[in-house]
Amino acid sequence: MLELPLYLYLLFFAVAFIYSSVGHGGASGYLAILALTGFLTPQLVPVVLILNIIVSSTAFFNYSKEGYFRWNLFWPFALGSIPAAFMGGWLQMEAEIFYMLVGIVLLSMAGVIVFRVIYNITFDEIKKVKIPVALFSGAGIGFLSGLIGVGGGIFLTPFMLFMKWGKIRQIAAVSALFILVNSTSGLIGHALTTDILWVGALQLAAPVLIGGISGSLLGVKTKKPNIIKVMLAIVLTVAGIKMLII
Numbered sequence: 001m002l003e004l005p006l007y008l009y010l011l012f013f014a015v016a017f018i019y020s021s022v023g024h025g026g027a028s029g030y031l032a033i034l035a036l037t038g039f040l041t042p043q044l045v046p047v048v049l050i051l052n053i054i055v056s057s058t059a060f061f062n063y064s065k066e067g068y069f070r071w072n073l074f075w076p077f078a079l080g081s082i083p084a085a086f087m088g089g090w091l092q093m094e095a096e097i098f099y100m101l102v103g104i105v106l107l108s109m110a111g112v113i114v115f116r117v118i119y120n121i122t123f124d125e126i127k128k129v130k131i132p133v134a135l136f137s138g139a140g141i142g143f144l145s146g147l148i149g150v151g152g153g154i155f156l157t158p159f160m161l162f163m164k165w166g167k168i169r170q171i172a173a174v175s176a177l178f179i180l181v182n183s184t185s186g187l188i189g190h191a192l193t194t195d196i197l198w199v200g201a202l203q204l205a206a207p208v209l210i211g212g213i214s215g216s217l218l219g220v221k222t223k224k225p226n227i228i229k230v231m232l233a234i235v236l237t238v239a240g241i242k243m244l245i246i
Contacts, residue, residue, distance in 0.1 A: 002200040008037065009207045012051070015238070016211030020059040021219035022157065022232045023172030025052035025179045026208065027150040029235070032242030043197055046190040049089075050201040052151045052183040055212035060176035062216040069173040073166050076134030077174075078181055081142025081152060085182040088146025089189025099148070103243030109158040110236035117226050117233070127164045134165075146186035151179030154239045157232060168225050176216075 015029035030048045034040035063069060137159060145152035153175040160171045190196070219228055 002197070002203055004039070004203065008033065008039070009204065012204055013207035013211040016051075016055045016208040017215035017218075018231055019235055020055050020212040020215035022153075022228055022235055023056075023059045023063055023174075023176040023179075023216070023219065024153040024157070024235055025054075025056035025059070025151045025176075025183060026212075027052040027179075027183070028154050028239035028242050031150070032238050032245070035242060035245050043194060044200065046187055046194055046196045047201045047204070049151075049183045049187040049190065050196075050198075051204055051208045053180060053187070054205060055208050056151060056153075056176045056179040056183065058209065058212035059216040059219070060173065060180060062213070062220050063169065063173035063176055066169075066220045068169040068220070069177065070166060070170050073129060073160070073170060073174045074177055076129060076131050077138035077141070077156060077178055080135040080138030080140075081145070081178065081182055082185045084139040084142035085146035085152070085185040086189045088143040088148075089186035090192055091147060091189075099243045103240045106154060106236045106240035106243060110233040110240060113158070113161075113229050113233040113236070117229050125164060126166060129163075129165050133163075142182055142185070145182050146189055148243075150239075151183040151186075153179045154236060158236065168228050169220065172219060172228065 011033050012026075012030060015026045015033065019026035019029055027048050030051060031040065031045075034044060034048075060069070141152045141155045141159070144155065156178055157171055157175045160166055160174070161168070165171075166174065219231070222228065
């Protein structure tokens, strides 16, 4: 049984709400909260992955139900990422400099998205996915995701937007399933080296489930795509800060 204050449950709900609105599971946000409040331990990383699975499942269900999921956008990334996420979850590594660089990149991505929203810069042209690039980038994203205990959406979503490989809601739907399979693979890898705190995951399941359902419903129902982009910028900012303070 984890002794956690009430405000942590409320913060986890808020993170799940915001992240699920863009098809993400919230792992980087949960880790940031735990790090900032002094509760972060290696044993809680698998718990975060379990919460990630719960929230990304709700996001994928709501986005795919509305017809936004595209299999051709998903499978090349997943094919490379699933085994790589397992290896990243299994491998134990100290990488402070790596975290710092990733944090700077994520904050830069958030800044670019906000700039595009403020100045109403849009890219209507959708390009065809390049399979080799998707396979290799998926493997890289999967490995990094398993290594640091996230589902990979914080890397996949901005990458796909940059490559113009889908519209924002299509990318959100693809990211949700991508996060789901990567989190599952990474959790299996962690299970080989770490005792899973199932009771801790059960304690936090309710607030993130409620937040995930309500947030993803906001994402699919809103008629203003810029709201989703702003939510994504918030997600990337939280993830970037988390990388810098971990």
